[in-house]
Amino acid sequence: MTRPPASTGREAPAPAPLTNDPILRSTSRAVFALVLLFAFLLLWRGHNAPGGGFIAGLMTACALVLHRIAYGFSALRLDPARLIPWGLALSFVTGLVPYLLGRPYLKSDYGYITTAVTGEFEWATALLFDVGVFLLVVGASLTIAYALTEVAPQETVEGDE
Amino acid sequence: MTVAVFFPFLMAALAAWLGPRLGRRTGYVAAAAFLPALLLIPDLLRMPGAAPALEVTRWVPTLDLDLAFRGDGFSLLFAVLIGVIGTLASLYSVAYLSERERFGRFYSYLLLFGGSMLGLVLTDNLVALFGFWEMTSVTSFLLIGLWHTRSAARDGAVKAFLVSALGGLALLAAVALIALGGGSTSLSALDVGALRESAYFTPALLLTLLAAFTKSAQLPFHLWLPTAMEAPTPVSAFLHSATMVKAGVVLVAKFGLLFGGAALWSAIIVPVGLATLVWGSWLALRQTDLKALLAYSTVSQLGLLMSLYGLADAEGRFSATAHLLNHAAFKAALFFVVGIIDHETGTRELPLLGGLRRALPVTFAVALLAALSMAGLPPLGGFISKELFFEAMLHQGPLFIAVAVVGSALTFAYSLRLLRVFLGTPRAPAGAEPHEAPPGLTLPAAGLALTALAFGVLPGTAEALTRTAQSALNFADYDGYLSLWHGVTPALLATLLTWALGAVLVWQARGMETLGRRLTPRVNANTVYYGLTQTVNVFSSWLIARTQGLPLPDQLRIMLAAAALMGGYAVWRAPQVFYPFGELPLGVLPIAALLVAGAVGVLLSRGRLTAVIVTGLTGFGSAAAFLAFRAPDLALTQLLVEAVTVILFLLAFRYLPGVRDLPRTRWRYVFDVAVAGLAGVGITLLVLSSVRFLAPPISPYYLEYSYKGGGGKNVVNVLLVDFRGFDTLGEITVVGMVALAVLSLVRLGKPGRPRRAPDDTAELPARRRP
Numbered sequence: 001m002t003r004p005p006a007s008t009g010r011e012a013p014a015p016a017p018l019t020n021d022p023i024l025r026s027t028s029r030a031v032f033a034l035v036l037l038f039a040f041l042l043l044w045r046g047h048n049a050p051g052g053g054f055i056a057g058l059m060t061a062c063a064l065v066l067h068r069i070a071y072g073f074s075a076l077r078l079d080p081a082r083l084i085p086w087g088l089a090l091s092f093v094t095g096l097v098p099y100l101l102g103r104p105y106l107k108s109d110y111g112y113i114t115t116a117v118t119g120e121f122e123w124a125t126a127l128l129f130d131v132g133v134f135l136l137v138v139g140a141s142l143t144i145a146y147a148l149t150e151v152a153p154q155e156t157v158e159g160d161e
Numbered sequence: 162m163t164v165a166v167f168f169p170f171l172m173a174a175l176a177a178w179l180g181p182r183l184g185r186r187t188g189y190v191a192a193a194a195f196l197p198a199l200l201l202i203p204d205l206l207r208m209p210g211a212a213p214a215l216e217v218t219r220w221v222p223t224l225d226l227d228l229a230f231r232g233d234g235f236s237l238l239f240a241v242l243i244g245v246i247g248t249l250a251s252l253y254s255v256a257y258l259s260e261r262e263r264f265g266r267f268y269s270y271l272l273l274f275g276g277s278m279l280g281l282v283l284t285d286n287l288v289a290l291f292g293f294w295e296m297t298s299v300t301s302f303l304l305i306g307l308w309h310t311r312s313a314a315r316d317g318a319v320k321a322f323l324v325s326a327l328g329g330l331a332l333l334a335a336v337a338l339i340a341l342g343g344g345s346t347s348l349s350a351l352d353v354g355a356l357r358e359s360a361y362f363t364p365a366l367l368l369t370l371l372a373a374f375t376k377s378a379q380l381p382f383h384l385w386l387p388t389a390m391e392a393p394t395p396v397s398a399f400l401h402s403a404t405m406v407k408a409g410v411v412l413v414a415k416f417g418l419l420f421g422g423a424a425l426w427s428a429i430i431v432p433v434g435l436a437t438l439v440w441g442s443w444l445a446l447r448q449t450d451l452k453a454l455l456a457y458s459t460v461s462q463l464g465l466l467m468s469l470y471g472l473a474d475a476e477g478r479f480s481a482t483a484h485l486l487n488h489a490a491f492k493a494a495l496f497f498v499v500g501i502i503d504h505e506t507g508t509r510e511l512p513l514l515g516g517l518r519r520a521l522p523v524t525f526a527v528a529l530l531a532a533l534s535m536a537g538l539p540p541l542g543g544f545i546s547k548e549l550f551f552e553a554m555l556h557q558g559p560l561f562i563a564v565a566v567v568g569s570a571l572t573f574a575y576s577l578r579l580l581r582v583f584l585g586t587p588r589a590p591a592g593a594e595p596h597e598a599p600p601g602l603t604l605p606a607a608g609l610a611l612t613a614l615a616f617g618v619l620p621g622t623a624e625a626l627t628r629t630a631q632s633a634l635n636f637a638d639y640d641g642y643l644s645l646w647h648g649v650t651p652a653l654l655a656t657l658l659t660w661a662l663g664a665v666l667v668w669q670a671r672g673m674e675t676l677g678r679r680l681t682p683r684v685n686a687n688t689v690y691y692g693l694t695q696t697v698n699v700f701s702s703w704l705i706a707r708t709q710g711l712p713l714p715d716q717l718r719i720m721l722a723a724a725a726l727m728g729g730y731a732v733w734r735a736p737q738v739f740y741p742f743g744e745l746p747l748g749v750l751p752i753a754a755l756l757v758a759g760a761v762g763v764l765l766s767r768g769r770l771t772a773v774i775v776t777g778l779t780g781f782g783s784a785a786a787f788l789a790f791r792a793p794d795l796a797l798t799q800l801l802v803e804a805v806t807v808i809l810f811l812l813a814f815r816y817l818p819g820v821r822d823l824p825r826t827r828w829r830y831v832f833d834v835a836v837a838g839l840a841g842v843g844i845t846l847l848v849l850s851s852v853r854f855l856a857p858p859i860s861p862y863y864l865e866y867s868y869k870g871g872g873g874k875n876v877v878n879v880l881l882v883d884f885r886g887f888d889t890l891g892e893i894t895v896v897g898m899v900a901l902a903v904l905s906l907v908r909l910g911k912p913g914r915p916r917r918a919p920d921d922t923a924e925l926p927a928r929r930r931p
Contacts (some may be wrong), residue, residue, distance in 0.1 A: 048631060
């Protein structure tokens, strides 16, 4: 099970799904969408209610792992390890902007916009930072999960009691 | 100046991105990155009179840590030097590198390196100085190891890094001591008098010297520089002529203003520098690889510069600065020439080459000018600065001038030896048809060679440049001047003696070779280095075998026993463990029962899968506990972490030998239960005893300010992304690194993926087990 070189930027399709359970397959599609939706909700409202980038990232990872288990290929069309540097860079740069404007590093800013559709609506730069956290957490947990699903099955553990 | 330092860093990111897209043309982008450094030229030209500019960017003001850049004459001179050679090296590599090179990686490393070096020479803050110093070590490691599939490149990179990192640690300590003694981290605001009085003075001096010697490859740390030639040739030119290896010289020149008054300073540097001059040039004379010859010649020239700056008087600083300019010009030109020879003939071995002057006339002219400047012949710049060197050494005493003459005679000899590839009957390896290199290769070299010529024919140019550093290096009142002819002086006589000796060395080349072979010491810096690294390897594998060799269950038992002991210790030290902390919230009792049930369930479960799932129970129980204490954020996080952990566990366990009974003897089972139980009790006691140290809670502050300051009603989130955002950034970095570590661990275990490069069979020398 060798991966194609990372430069292609696509996740290698695994040879076979981990399971052929038809019930899992038919329900996972709906569940996948629901979980993703909920994850984005968590990310969006994190500033004012329970939620945030970390949790949303974990939830997204759960959804993607479920998809991977049910269908055998990743719903994410790129190597999840590539999300790690992007997430880190986004969070870092978000923090850098206030610093360059002469305020403390990572100081967040917020304000209110009123539009006809949404009514009064708060924006916060912290959300950008959270998106960075989100990307990194998705990348990291998926990297670990995919690495573990690709372990060659002939490996056994010795010395285990 | 701030722009000049940071622009290359920005462009490095751009070059990394452009590299795969533009290919070799990325070199033009890289050359543009040094533009802000070149824009410092007008500042430099105003220099002998103008006051140095100071640009301060606040960084961590509470720690007296700023990004301060100070454009005094010497710093600007060096920055412009880096800019010029950096530009030329970038342009040269466009024509030099092969089509298969990974351009993005090469140019971004080159620019990171150039930026760190610019920062190093321009910075006025001691802590930032250390930072840039270490960055040059790291980036040069990357550059030397660029062709990392070759074991020689890896070895050279590791060697350079280990040696210069040793010096880096010394510099860190020195910087701390100087800041303590001088009362400031700003180089220009240091109280030199207080520093001289303080007890930190001598240790700081010695540590600074260690740093400078390791970086500038002085004896006995010269071993890393010749192996650093594994880097691509344009990099070598940059590294040797303008940057990395001169960092130590820069340090000695700048810190000479602090330490120069001490007798110890000159008493150590000058002998070490002169010894390096002689030994380096002696080794250079014996090399057959052209690039190795140049590398050892750099070692010797650095010795010369060190000894002059180490004198810490006006004469030494003036002469050293003049020679610094000459050296940059001729050494970069010579590296470019060797690159051309390598490019055209496919080899750098001296015995295989000859008579190249017919095929490469322009290159020959360039090499002639540069090599004769290095040899110290008129009318080239090298001659003038060599006269100044002799002049300075004459003032020190007969022994000094004698050593200087011997070293220079050897320099003369190896410079002429270098030219042998152009003379005699044409000779080149079979298949190679050398012809004149493309202008992309010859033009940078020719420009530098002409500069070397100009420094000699028009001494005023070199003198004006040298004078710019006068106020920064404190030789304003020095009345020396640069001139080709200054009468029949003792220095001129010394030069004539040098030529005579050098001519004898060239004439008796064969005899010198036998002598050299006989004089080779069995133990040299390299054998010591390999001996040391080998010993460390053997020791660490011994240590790992002794400490990490236990089966996993035994390691766990030890950890749990330690936890139990810590709890016992806490109770013993603080018997009043049961500090009154108010009424127990009865609502959490069921949750506690759930947690305990989970823990006991793990013990009772007879299969792996059940054990994992029951372990999950304790995790979900903790989430419930968080909910009971009204922390929905934590509970949510805990729930998700638990879910993901259980999934990961199950994924990892798929391939273990199925669900089966865990074979255990009854005795061992009882023992494990006892250890685990004790550890649980111990940790509980530890937590309870720590309750005594509760400080007043900090939550009211965050409750009050999270909405006012951060604009969020979710205190936890505001805390994470704003108040303690920096912590979060550190944490997610750790998360990312853990993921990459797991990835590499899992991938390394895969069959069919070689863990070492195929050419690893060519092992390092001295790979023997004691």
